[in-house]
Amino acid sequence: MDGNQLRKAHKRQQILQTAQQLFLEKGYLEVSIKQIAKRAGASQVTLYKYFPSKIALGRAVVLSMIEAGYTYYQQIIDDQTATFMEKVQQMMTESVAESEALAPSFFHFLVAEMRGDNDDQTVQTAYETQKQHFWHTLMEQGRAQGVVNDAVTDRAAMTYVDMYVSYIQKPKDATKSQKNFDALHADGEILTQMFFYGLMGKPTKDEAE
Structure with missing residues:
Protein backbone atom coordinates (compact mmCIF):
# COMPACT_ATOMS: atom_id res chain seq x y z
CA MET A 1 0.00 0.00 0.00
CA SER A 53 -24.91 8.38 2.15
CA LYS A 54 -25.63 8.69 5.85
CA ILE A 55 -27.16 5.21 5.82
CA ALA A 56 -24.00 3.81 4.24
CA LEU A 57 -21.91 5.50 6.94
CA GLY A 58 -24.20 4.25 9.71
CA ARG A 59 -24.06 0.75 8.27
CA ALA A 60 -20.27 0.86 8.16
CA VAL A 61 -20.26 1.89 11.83
CA VAL A 62 -22.51 -1.03 12.79
CA LEU A 63 -20.37 -3.47 10.79
CA SER A 64 -17.24 -2.13 12.47
CA MET A 65 -18.83 -2.55 15.90
CA ILE A 66 -19.87 -6.13 15.14
CA GLU A 67 -16.39 -7.04 13.94
CA ALA A 68 -14.72 -5.35 16.92
CA GLY A 69 -17.18 -6.99 19.31
CA TYR A 70 -16.57 -10.50 18.02
CA THR A 71 -12.81 -9.92 18.04
CA TYR A 72 -12.84 -8.65 21.61
CA TYR A 73 -15.06 -11.40 22.99
CA GLN A 74 -13.00 -14.01 21.15
CA GLN A 75 -9.95 -12.70 23.00
CA ILE A 76 -11.82 -13.24 26.26
CA ILE A 77 -12.66 -16.80 25.23
CA ASP A 78 -9.06 -17.48 24.21
CA ASP A 79 -7.69 -16.33 27.57
CA GLN A 80 -6.15 -19.46 29.09
CA THR A 81 -5.74 -17.87 32.51
CA ALA A 82 -9.46 -17.29 33.14
CA THR A 83 -12.09 -19.87 34.05
CA PHE A 84 -15.32 -20.23 32.13
CA MET A 85 -17.23 -18.52 34.92
CA GLU A 86 -14.81 -15.59 34.97
CA LYS A 87 -15.19 -15.19 31.23
CA VAL A 88 -18.96 -15.30 31.47
CA GLN A 89 -19.01 -12.73 34.25
CA GLN A 90 -16.80 -10.40 32.23
CA MET A 91 -18.93 -10.74 29.11
CA MET A 92 -22.13 -10.26 31.11
CA THR A 93 -20.85 -7.07 32.70
CA GLU A 94 -19.51 -5.59 29.50
CA SER A 95 -22.50 -6.52 27.34
CA VAL A 96 -24.80 -4.64 29.72
CA ALA A 97 -22.46 -1.63 29.72
CA GLU A 98 -22.38 -1.66 25.92
CA SER A 99 -26.16 -1.70 25.62
CA GLU A 100 -26.47 1.18 28.06
CA ALA A 101 -23.99 3.22 26.00
CA LEU A 102 -26.20 3.20 22.90
CA ALA A 103 -28.13 6.40 22.25
CA PRO A 104 -31.80 5.50 21.58
CA SER A 105 -32.01 6.56 17.93
CA PHE A 106 -28.75 4.78 17.11
CA PHE A 107 -30.09 1.66 18.80
CA HIS A 108 -33.16 1.85 16.55
CA PHE A 109 -30.95 2.27 13.48
CA LEU A 110 -28.88 -0.75 14.52
CA VAL A 111 -32.05 -2.80 14.95
CA ALA A 112 -33.33 -1.70 11.54
CA GLU A 113 -30.05 -2.80 9.98
CA MET A 114 -30.22 -6.16 11.76
CA ARG A 115 -33.72 -6.64 10.35
CA GLY A 116 -32.70 -5.56 6.87
CA ASP A 117 -35.28 -2.76 6.90
CA ASN A 118 -33.04 -0.55 4.74
CA ASP A 119 -33.05 -3.04 1.85
CA ASP A 120 -29.62 -4.41 2.70
CA GLN A 121 -28.65 -7.63 4.50
CA THR A 122 -24.97 -6.86 4.98
CA VAL A 123 -25.27 -6.39 8.73
CA GLN A 124 -27.39 -9.52 9.15
CA THR A 125 -24.83 -11.55 7.21
CA ALA A 126 -21.88 -10.19 9.20
CA TYR A 127 -23.57 -11.04 12.50
CA GLU A 128 -24.62 -14.54 11.42
CA THR A 129 -21.27 -15.42 9.86
CA GLN A 130 -19.36 -15.42 13.15
CA LYS A 131 -22.15 -16.16 15.59
CA GLN A 132 -22.18 -19.95 15.38
CA HIS A 133 -18.40 -20.36 15.76
CA PHE A 134 -18.32 -17.99 18.73
CA TRP A 135 -21.06 -19.73 20.69
CA HIS A 136 -19.82 -23.23 19.83
CA THR A 137 -16.36 -22.35 21.17
CA LEU A 138 -17.82 -20.88 24.36
CA MET A 139 -20.10 -23.88 24.93
CA GLU A 140 -17.26 -26.34 24.40
CA GLN A 141 -15.15 -24.59 27.01
CA GLY A 142 -18.02 -24.69 29.47
CA ARG A 143 -18.56 -28.40 28.89
CA ALA A 144 -14.84 -29.13 29.20
CA GLN A 145 -14.77 -27.44 32.61
CA GLY A 146 -17.91 -29.27 33.72
CA VAL A 147 -19.87 -26.05 34.04
CA VAL A 148 -22.28 -26.13 31.10
CA ASN A 149 -25.02 -28.71 31.37
CA ASP A 150 -24.26 -31.49 28.87
CA ALA A 151 -27.97 -31.73 28.08
CA VAL A 152 -27.87 -28.22 26.54
CA THR A 153 -26.96 -28.57 22.87
CA ASP A 154 -25.39 -25.89 20.71
CA ARG A 155 -28.61 -25.78 18.73
CA ALA A 156 -30.69 -25.13 21.84
CA ALA A 157 -28.33 -22.38 22.97
CA MET A 158 -28.44 -20.74 19.55
CA THR A 159 -32.23 -20.90 19.54
CA TYR A 160 -32.27 -19.01 22.83
CA VAL A 161 -29.83 -16.42 21.52
CA ASP A 162 -31.96 -15.94 18.39
CA MET A 163 -35.10 -15.54 20.50
CA TYR A 164 -33.38 -12.91 22.64
CA VAL A 165 -32.20 -10.98 19.57
CA SER A 166 -35.61 -11.31 17.90
CA TYR A 167 -37.30 -9.81 20.95
CA ILE A 168 -35.30 -6.65 20.48
CA GLN A 169 -35.56 -6.60 16.69
CA LYS A 170 -39.19 -7.54 16.16
CA PRO A 171 -41.34 -4.44 16.74
CA LYS A 172 -41.10 -1.92 13.92
CA ASP A 173 -43.42 0.43 15.76
CA ALA A 174 -41.28 3.12 17.41
CA THR A 175 -43.17 3.01 20.71
CA LYS A 176 -42.85 -0.76 21.03
CA SER A 177 -39.19 -0.60 20.07
CA GLN A 178 -38.57 1.99 22.76
CA LYS A 179 -40.33 -0.17 25.36
CA ASN A 180 -38.11 -3.11 24.44
CA PHE A 181 -35.05 -0.89 24.60
CA ASP A 182 -36.08 0.39 28.04
CA ALA A 183 -36.61 -3.19 29.21
CA LEU A 184 -33.15 -4.17 28.02
CA HIS A 185 -31.63 -1.25 29.90
CA ALA A 186 -33.53 -2.10 33.08
CA ASP A 187 -33.20 -5.88 33.01
CA GLY A 188 -30.23 -6.56 30.73
CA GLU A 189 -28.02 -8.00 33.45
CA ILE A 190 -30.81 -10.17 34.84
CA LEU A 191 -31.73 -11.49 31.39
CA THR A 192 -28.09 -12.32 30.69
CA GLN A 193 -27.76 -14.11 34.02
CA MET A 194 -30.91 -16.11 33.28
CA PHE A 195 -29.41 -17.24 29.99
CA PHE A 196 -26.00 -18.27 31.29
CA TYR A 197 -27.22 -19.90 34.47
CA GLY A 198 -29.76 -21.77 32.38
CA LEU A 199 -26.87 -23.18 30.35
CA MET A 200 -25.12 -24.26 33.51
CA GLY A 201 -28.07 -26.07 35.01
CA LYS A 202 -28.53 -26.30 38.76
CA PRO A 203 -26.01 -24.27 40.80
CA THR A 204 -23.53 -26.15 42.92
CA LYS A 205 -23.89 -26.15 46.69
CA ASP A 206 -21.21 -23.48 47.05
CA GLU A 207 -22.84 -21.26 44.43
CA ALA A 208 -26.25 -21.64 46.07
CA GLU A 209 -24.80 -20.45 49.35
Missing part, protein backbone atom coordinates in the same frame (compact mmCIF):
# COMPACT_ATOMS: atom_id res chain seq x y z
CA ASP A 2 1.57 3.29 -1.10
CA GLY A 3 1.48 6.62 0.74
CA ASN A 4 -1.66 7.88 -1.00
CA GLN A 5 -3.56 4.69 -0.23
CA LEU A 6 -2.43 4.85 3.40
CA ARG A 7 -3.68 8.44 3.69
CA LYS A 8 -7.04 7.45 2.21
CA ALA A 9 -7.35 4.47 4.53
CA HIS A 10 -6.46 6.66 7.50
CA LYS A 11 -8.98 9.32 6.52
CA ARG A 12 -11.73 6.74 6.04
CA GLN A 13 -11.01 5.23 9.45
CA GLN A 14 -10.96 8.68 11.03
CA ILE A 15 -14.38 9.49 9.59
CA LEU A 16 -15.72 6.09 10.66
CA GLN A 17 -14.48 6.44 14.24
CA THR A 18 -15.82 9.98 14.48
CA ALA A 19 -19.23 8.89 13.24
CA GLN A 20 -19.31 6.04 15.77
CA GLN A 21 -18.45 8.38 18.64
CA LEU A 22 -21.15 10.86 17.65
CA PHE A 23 -23.82 8.22 16.97
CA LEU A 24 -23.18 6.58 20.34
CA GLU A 25 -23.10 9.89 22.16
CA LYS A 26 -25.97 11.77 20.50
CA GLY A 27 -27.86 9.29 18.31
CA TYR A 28 -28.18 8.51 14.61
CA LEU A 29 -30.99 10.98 13.89
CA GLU A 30 -29.47 13.74 15.97
CA VAL A 31 -26.15 13.84 14.12
CA SER A 32 -25.67 15.30 10.65
CA ILE A 33 -23.10 14.53 7.99
CA LYS A 34 -21.89 18.11 8.38
CA GLN A 35 -21.18 17.57 12.09
CA ILE A 36 -19.34 14.32 11.43
CA ALA A 37 -17.21 15.83 8.68
CA LYS A 38 -16.32 18.85 10.78
CA ARG A 39 -15.22 16.82 13.80
CA ALA A 40 -13.28 14.43 11.56
CA GLY A 41 -11.43 17.34 9.97
CA ALA A 42 -12.83 16.66 6.52
CA SER A 43 -15.19 18.31 4.08
CA GLN A 44 -18.60 16.84 3.33
CA VAL A 45 -17.41 16.21 -0.22
CA THR A 46 -14.51 14.16 1.11
CA LEU A 47 -16.79 12.23 3.43
CA TYR A 48 -19.13 11.31 0.58
CA LYS A 49 -16.17 9.94 -1.39
CA TYR A 50 -15.84 7.23 1.23
CA PHE A 51 -19.49 6.87 2.29
CA PRO A 52 -22.10 7.79 -0.36
